[in-house]
Amino acid sequence: MVLLVAAWVVGALLMFMSAMGLSSTVLAQRGEQVEATVISLRDGTEKGRHIYYTLADPDGRRISGELGTWPGSTVGASDNPEGRVGQSVTVIRDPKGLVDPRLPEEVDAEATWIAWLFFFVVTAVLCALAGRPRVARRGWQGWRRAEAHAGRVELIRHHLTRPDEWWQNADREQRAAYVQDLLAPLRPSDKLLAELTSTIGGVVTATDDSNGDGRDEAEVDK
Structure with missing residues (x-):
């Protein structure tokens, strides 16, 4: 402006x-x-x-x-x-x-x-x-992107692969809240959050259909 x-x-x-x-x-x-x-x-x-x-x-x-x-x-x-x-x-x-x-x-x-x-x-x-495309904001907001902290994400992913009865019985909202607490103050993208909340015992379970084509994602071995 x-x-x-x-x-x-x-x-x-x-x-x-x-x-x-x-x-x-x-x-x-x-x-x-x-x-x-x-x-x-x-x-x-x-x-x-x-x-x-x-x-x-x-x-x-x-x-x-x-x-x-x-x-x-x-x-x-x-x-x-x-x-x-x-x-x-x-x-x-x-x-x-x-x-x-x-x-x-x-x-x-x-x-x-x-x-x-x-x-x-x-x-x-x-x-x-003035007419150039807006680039992603840097500074504090850019630092909070969880994807920019691969080491932290890997530690949390490893933690989630360990057998845990509460984690296996928790619904998606409970898992999302738990993952966000672990990552705080970092903020995961929707894709990363969905991946982490679907991790059980070393595998990524089938997630909700995100493409609208009626197909579920196949399990992926860690």
């Missing part, structure tokens, strides 16, 4: 970096640097104050999109400088209007795609780890 949440968070960052990478690549490949003029301001809906600037080129034509960062601004700062209507600012714009204009120092396609590649690899690794 934790890995899935982490993958979701990093995936969101990956999508953001993809958008940033597209913008930087377009402007780096075909962008034009112009001296633009602020013609209007808009306060964004984000928490706190964030101004977006509508710009016009030197010929007075509106530049497609909005400038979201003023020169000298720092992400997260509360005292960032702000531009005014009529003020000039140097930007790189897309002649075809596909992406917003950006400051020249923001157009670094190589760095953006390196960051994108990093988040892509992290996302892929987290998804692979």
Whole structure:
């Protein structure tokens, strides 16, 4: 669950970096640097104050999109400088209007795609780890598996093969409880428990039909 949440968070960052990478690549490949003029301001809906600037080129034509960062601004700062209507600012714009204009120092396609590649690899690794098959639990629970303690099981099996009137007359539930007490704190599987509770005088007696085919298991000499 934790890995899935982490993958979701990093995936969101990956999508953001993809958008940033597209913008930087377009402007780096075909962008034009112009001296633009602020013609209007808009306060964004984000928490706190964030101004977006509508710009016009030197010929007075509106530049497609909005400038979201003023020169000298720092992400997260509360005292960032702000531009005014009529003020000039140097930007790189897309002649075809596909992406917003950006400051020249923001157009670094190589760095953006390196960051994108990093988040892509992290996302892929987290998804692979989150989707891998669950393996058997180790530690205390794994240690308690009786099958992992062959020597202990053999000692108990040898003990059960000795003639004992109580054991021979006990029903299956009594035998199961007795075997589980001997193995504690180990836990036998259903198959091992059935084998041990069927042991009488050195042989494994016929057990209940477990395959549903009407056949009993033949006696097996120890």
